[in-house]
Amino acid sequence: MTPPPIDRARIEAAVLELLAAIGEDVGRPGLESTPRRVADAYSEFFSGLGVDAADLVRQATVAAEPHQLGEVVIVRDISFRSMCEHHLLPFVGVAHVAYVPGETIVGLGALPRVVDALASRPQLQERLGEEIADAVQVGARPDGVLVVLDAAHGCVTTRGPRQTGSTTVTLASRGALSEPAARAEAVALMGTLRV
DSSP states (O other), X not given: OOOOOOOHHHHHHHHHHHHHHTTOOTXXXXXTTHHHXXXXXXXXXXXXXXXXXXXXXXXXXXXXXXXXXXXXXXXXXXXXXXXXXXXXXXXXXXXXXXXXXSSEEEOTTHHHHHHHHHHSSEEOHHHHHHHHHHHHHHHHXXXXXXXXXXXXXXXXXXXXXXXXXXXXXXXXXXXXXXXXXXXXXXXXXXXXXXX
């Protein structure tokens, strides 16, 4: 699926209006290129709109013999950035994605592409983890999926409570990795929970 086109002219006009609304002189030299720069940034931040993440996984699966499957596959520390849909402020962090192969294995490069595509749209961290898990489940039909996200949110670090050292951890699980013992083992292997 082709992402919808980003309307750069509307973004630029909106940025000019926002700057005027906060009392800025939109004609001053330091702001001349700001609308274009924001349009560039938004084109990147929201490039995942319209991308079929399950298809990214499906295209990267290969059939495997039972002796090739292993028990669990984990890709740790996938860096991501997203834009919180509540304040349009960024949240940045790492994703850890685990799956228990069914009849196929997934090309490991597909998992960061899935995380990036789903993070590159207005998002909530809780929904992002669920969408990643769903994409892997639908695209590869594994026996289990676990997604752990650990992110710092601009709305928490730069406004309101201003908790600069705070992060949020969310989990989404499917199938065999929803079972508490298997989930705990996978989380331990990810090394995400530090006491």
